[in-house]
Amino acid sequence: MLFVVGVGLKKEHLTDEAKEAISRAEKVYGSERSLTIAEDWIRGKTVVLKKFDADVYRRIEREGEERDVAILSTGDPMVAGLGKFFRNAKIIPGISSVQVALARVKADICDVSVFNAHSQNPEFFGQRNMLILARKGVQLDFPGKKMVILENLESENEKIYEVQDSFTAEENYTIVFVRVKE
Amino acid sequence: MLFVVGVGLKKEHLTDEAKEAISRAEKVYGSERSLTIAEDWIRGKTVVLKKFDADVYRRIEREGEERDVAILSTGDPMVAGLGKFFRNAKIIPGISSVQVALARVKADICDVSVFNAHSQNPEFFGQRNMLILARKGVQLDFPGKKMVILENLESENEKIYEVQDSFTAEENYTIVFVRVKE
Structure with missing residues (x-):
């Protein structure tokens, strides 16, 4: 399962729903900023995303078919965020700017x-x-x-x-x- | 201090920031629904709000000058919510519909x-x-x-x-x- 997780703007913005999705992911993708916000809840491997394009998104989507993968979005995934780029993902809302x-x-x-x-x-x-x-x-x-x-x-x-x-x-x-x- | 706290649509939507504000309030106002979402974190007295008008808001605002008071808003206080009715309050965002x-x-x-x-x-x-x-x-x-x-x-x-x-x-x-x- 692929989760696109909104992590808010700071640690105190994390919801229990977001923490749960982050904790169960075997692999967690995100920007430096979003990974720092989520760090206390990450159990799997982290990957800093530097390139944001359709090829990267499709590859992560395929990975999500095999195992639990989370991609973090600072703020909310549907506020100038990553949510709209993923078709088969569970979107977890977060507090946005x-x-x-x-x-x-x-x-x-x-x-x-x-x-x-x-x-x-x-x-x-x-x-x-x-x-x-x-x-x-x-x-x-x-x-x-x-x-x-x-x-x-x-x-x-x-x-x-x-x-x-x-x-x-x-x-x-x-x-x-x-x-x-x- | 008066806190207007967004509690989201379900317990799993609560942020740590919201839990902290709810826990420190000596008195917590809200609808039945919002009080149920927040119930695990309420330490003070709860008051079910049935009337929503300017008089009620001004009274709660005055109470917030004396002690820590929280007024709960289902979802987010700035999404068809209570936030805009309070001048001297700290608004805590929540996950909205x-x-x-x-x-x-x-x-x-x-x-x-x-x-x-x-x-x-x-x-x-x-x-x-x-x-x-x-x-x-x-x-x-x-x-x-x-x-x-x-x-x-x-x-x-x-x-x-x-x-x-x-x-x-x-x-x-x-x-x-x-x-x-x-």
């Missing part, structure tokens, strides 16, 4: 649309607030709007501040909240 | 907008898939579209099926996924 960001700005997901901005401005929809997952170097322009910038959530460098009109991300894990609707 | 639904249909939140449909059809945005939180009796019409219906997620009555064009929810915890974009 989107949830932490919404908790900090006190906004409900039902009033917000989430965007993964690799390089450019997402299109405005008008009625809904926007939560934008940005990487270092992404430039956002929303003339006349206030943006809440959330950097390194749940790490010791967590920083939250406001800017106006335009913003260029300086950190890889930056979330930008644009309030359109009160 | 939205995450479980996205895992089941293998869709990423960055391609989806989430709606809380109390009674009527949410407006279509065109480019994004829709995930609609519906209650019993809510009628949805999307001519020409397939909808995935997800009922009672993570309970023993969990049921997932497809319908076409229109749908009326028969259960209180129904999620409807409308795929607009592949």
Whole structure:
């Protein structure tokens, strides 16, 4: 069985369901960060994933047909995560940066649309607030709007501040909240 | 201190962070369902919340200024939840029905907008898939579209099926996924 396991942003985010899946896996794949979050629960062999592409995913999927394998996803597998790349996997949800960001700005997901901005401005929809997952170097322009910038959530460098009109991300894990609707 | 704690949809969804906040609270408020999920970790007095309004929230907020109080939210406090009603609270995220639904249909939140449909059809945005939180009796019409219906997620009555064009929810915890974009 293949498990795609959301490990959250820190150890305290792990659910019992995630711990159980991690513990039973004979092999555990993940980024350095996700493996560190999960380390207390890993019993099998660990493999640091450096390449993320369809070939790698298909190979892991085939491995999961033979034995219990876990692939870790920082945050939640369905939030700019690995979940959508696997067809025959059990997805275990985890606490995502989107949830932490919404908790900090006190906004409900039902009033917000989430965007993964690799390089450019997402299109405005008008009625809904926007939560934008940005990487270092992404430039956002929303003339006349206030943006809440959330950097390194749940790490010791967590920083939250406001800017106006335009913003260029300086950190890889930056979330930008644009309030359109009160 | 007042904690608004997401307890997920079942005991196995509880995070260590949530357990810690629940355990330290001298008084724990919640619905029957959320109190049952958290019961193994409650040390203080429990109060079943039957009325949900601003007066009740302000009273609990004042109580949280005197001692450690937790108010439980099934799922996540920022997913059609209690989080946005409290100003001076620490919000603890939990696994929400939205995450479980996205895992089941293998869709990423960055391609989806989430709606809380109390009674009527949410407006279509065109480019994004829709995930609609519906209650019993809510009628949805999307001519020409397939909808995935997800009922009672993570309970023993969990049921997932497809319908076409229109749908009326028969259960209180129904999620409807409308795929607009592949």
